[in-house]
Amino acid sequence: MSTNSELMARRMAAVPRGVGNAHAVFTARAENAELWDVEGKRYIDFAGGIAVLNTGHRHPKVMAAVQKQMEAFTHTCFQVTPYDSYIELAEKLNAIAPIEGEAKTIFFTTGAEALENAVKIARAATGRPGVITFAGGYHGRTMLTMAMTGKVLPYKKKFAPMPAEIYHVPFPHKQFEVSVEDSLKYIDMLFRADIEPGRVAAIALEPVQGEGGFLPAPEELLIGLRKICDEHGILLIIDEVQTGFARTGKMFAIEHSSIKPDIMTVAKSLAGGFPLSAVIGKAEIMDAAEPGGLGGTYAGSPLGCAAALAVLKVIEEEKLVARANVIGARMKTRLEAMAQRNDAHPIANIRGPGAMIAFDVVKTRGTDEPDPEATKKILAAAKEKGLILLSCGVFGNAVRLLMPLTISDALLEEGLDILEASLAS
Template sequence: MATNAELAARRQLAVPRGVASAYPVFAARAENAELWDVEGRRYVDFAGGIAVLNTGHRHPRVIAAVKEQLELYTHTCFQVAPYEPYVELAERLNARAPFKGPAKTIFFTTGAEAAENAVKIARAATGRSAVIAFTGGFHGRTMLTMALTGKVLPYKKKFGPMPGEVYHLPFPVADHGVTVEDSLKALDFLFRADVEPSRVAAIMIEPIQGEGGFYEAPRDLMVALRTICDEHGILLVADEVQTGFARTGKLFAVEHSGVEPDLVTMAKSLAGGFPLAGVLGKASIMDAAEPGGLGGTYAGSPVACAAALAVLDVIEEEKLCDRADALGARVKDKLAAVARRNDTVAITGIRGPGAMIGFDIVKSRGAYEPDAEATKRVTAAALEEGLILLSCGVYSNAIRILVPLTVSDAVLDEGLAKLEAALVKAKG
């Protein structure tokens, strides 16, 4: 088998540089929260395929469901010859919708497709065109979802102009000097300066920002947005692509706020590593588009739907929402202890419900001055220690932990020890 260096050289010649890889480590196999590269080196996986693997690499229930489906059929296109796994999965998600009343679900392939189709559905249901999102938010890499995304680098550079009638509000983060009052004042300014409320179809928000730094939307903001949406006939869209499926201790992160959205976008951990996305929404809204207006050739793959049904079984049977809370408490306790030490890089802002944990790396203790360079050193040192770890954030100084919820206590503790060692090594 080729080495990592040999594969990296081949990759450079064959694959455009626009698709970046965090590390020059090529996967050979993986199991639960562990991954081995082509040279046989083992890593503890704290990235989980960017929140795709809440049920771990190759969960036996998921693999068995996929194998069973492969023996029946792999594709018919739901728009040509529909199939039961799609319908059954929609039924099960509808029953768990984070809002009252009848629900319906449509499936797609990627998170960006889900976000884009949520906008299509909102426009069809309201007869309006404008959409409001937040700075720091990430919603995808298609043209419309790039416009929705509230971060220029690296997502928008060289790709303009963006589609019109997409507006952004500042996302409230205390350490960044932005309050809920600031966000709501900006919305008031927006309504008076750029777009009247009667032209706004939807406000889209991540209940916890992913790429933006693992910052939770304050409950006060969510409540205010719900009130404003109700007042003006605007739909509230919860983007749960990264936050969904037990990661935060609830099936959907928006449940923590007590606020009911009109539409929910889903992807990532929905199908345990198989490409599947969806939009879940209030039935009357979901039925607004004309027949044939929504869909996709590969949308709602029967293989992925079978995997997703198994994922829902695993979440329930293995009590992964409770497990997320237990893992998160363990991780935050460890980070709090590290934060009190003087021999590591300075860390602050340990946060996140369930096991969606983030923290910031700053230049000195007691002040918030982001340190992006030290953050790079931490992730590089983690890889040397045998830990796959990702950064994020509008200042590129946040570390995010997305370890599979099925991780054993022993492997979790091993990974935390490697993280601690990386934080020490990065101080230099």
């Protein structure tokens, strides 16, 4: 059997350096919230494939649904000969999505593909080109979604020029010294300096910024954006790719707010590890594109649809929305205690709804000064002790916690013990 170091050498020789690896750990098998590498070492998974595994690795009901589908067929292309699981899943998402009025859903493969098509649909519905997004937001690595993403490194370096008609405004957060009022004023400035509101198709944002540092969008911002969109005929796109499917203590993070979007994008935990994404929106908006204008060869894979139908059942039957709040409360309690330790590296700004929790690694206790180098050392120490973690944030000093919502209490505590020991290393 190969070792991690041998496989990493082969990876470096065979795979471009542009695709990064958070950890030189090659997975051999995984179960719920644990994984084992090729050398037999066991890890607790607090990354969840970047929020893909809310129902855990290889949930038995998801695996059974996919196995049953595999015995029937694996692919036909929905645009050639369709299948009922696609329709059933669309019906279920239409029923639970916080969209006002009748909704429709179309499926794709990746989160970026969902965002690309959300913009296509918005442009078709409005006849306008412009899209406004936020600094720090992450929407994908394709050319259009890379332009929408509000972070240069590592996503945009060497890839210019970006597609036109994408505009960024500052995201409100105390660390950036940007208020909600500042953000809304900046949109008004855009309307006066760069693009008139009658040429803007959509405003897109994450209800909790993911790669940007797990920063929740303030309610006042969302209300202000909804007002701007209603006033000018602009569509509001909410990107739920990382926040959806019970992660934040609601089925969708936007449900923490009083506003409703015109279009939503979902992916990641939708299909429990199988590639599947979707755009959900108001029916009249979703029908704006002409037949053949939307789709993709693998879009709405029958395996992904079967998995997603099982995922929705698991979320309901195992009460994972409520479970996210229990997990999140426990994490915050433990993190607050860790923050008080004088013998551990200082952390600050513990935040996030439900089980979408993050904290900042800082240089000095009581300050917000980022310490990205210490963050790397903490993640490496945790890995050595058997815990998989990820960082994020525009300064690279936020540690995000994304364990499966199906994790046991005992395993959650064990993982938090390792995190605490890693902070004290």
